[in-house]
Amino acid sequence: MLYSSGMKKPLQKRTLATRAKLIDAAEKIISSKGFGALRVEEVVKTAAVAKGTFFAHFHDKDALMDLIISGEIDAFLDGFEQKASPEDLDAFILHLLPLLQFMTRERYVFDLILRHSGAAAKEEIGPIARTFERQVMVLAQWISDGPFRKDVSTVILAEGVQAFAVQCMALHFCAINNEMPMDTRLKLYLEPWLLCPKAP
Amino acid sequence: MLYSSGMKKPLQKRTLATRAKLIDAAEKIISSKGFGALRVEEVVKTAAVAKGTFFAHFHDKDALMDLIISGEIDAFLDGFEQKASPEDLDAFILHLLPLLQFMTRERYVFDLILRHSGAAAKEEIGPIARTFERQVMVLAQWISDGPFRKDVSTVILAEGVQAFAVQCMALHFCAINNEMPMDTRLKLYLEPWLLCPKAP
DNA sequence: AATTAATATTGACCATGGTCATATTTATTA
């Protein structure tokens, strides 16, 4: 079974070791071939365990991806919390951009993130969904610290930024015509969203 | 092969007939068991053709879904174009709601729509992606006709509405806690988005 | 009508994610 934070005794050395072997194997494959090329068969072969073992540790392939990708997103958020809040809209977008670029580095990754961002339909909220909540908190802080509109709750504003970011990322995968870079498009949305009761 | 609008001679009676059989079979299955339960095997069995035939008509299962779902969305948009534009924000949301409810009737459907809304990574823009473009046009018209802000391009505003709607639908699938109905949440976003330079 | 070219259909086969009864290992108890 899958041990997520707050569950009963996930102890037992062997378990942790196997789990680590699986994750290591997966990360190795991902770093050489990308997320989309990961095959469960190859993970278990690399980790030298049986196929069934994989599914004893992760509910499905998505769950492993969820875990690994959320780890990367969390690293970005850690970085965000380190740095000072951006002092204007351009800096705001520039700060955010690397995360958006990671999320769109592969179509597969973006689809998976999208699919998991709204929390699993199940009872348990997944790792990526948690990073989305955390992202809202970070963005809300940025907004609260910056020269942005004050007539709307920072959380709503932050959720809006997230929605616009998703929109931009989705359009990023669009057909030929759409050559507008993500950050340019994002500014198009965020200007009227964050700077609305215009200050001169 | 798949004949999308604007391609060469899709004629030949037999082809059209087979294609219709496949779509009919799919719709029959969907109406009785839902989109998520559709199996290609069952479609071809119901349509009394071989499995390979399915893939001669549709690039993959998603392509068929794309076609059928886009048909339903287009029906909503037809309805929207029939009726007069909503005269305030509440009516705006109420008009839109049935479409959002259709899109969220099954998790499977929502995921598929999301995946296809940003246009296939390929060269050809798919049916659902086209409905999204069309939706922007309809929403832009609504916005232009209604008592909404005029300081931003109606197309940008419409794209924003779409982004917020997607956000609300995604959150709709969230875990237990999230009991806020979609329309309530949508209003939370659209009020500051569409009514920003507030009129009394 | 007969021949040829283009198009459509077929179904055995493959790739890959996921299941589950059984076996093995670890923890607990007598």
Next chain:
DNA sequence: TAATAAATATGACCATGGTCAATATTAATT
């Protein structure tokens, strides 16, 4: 430490989407 219970690991097996060389049908050409 031996016996027992609980937790883990195993791999044959299944479900399902998708491929493709071979076959059959329709259209075009003589």
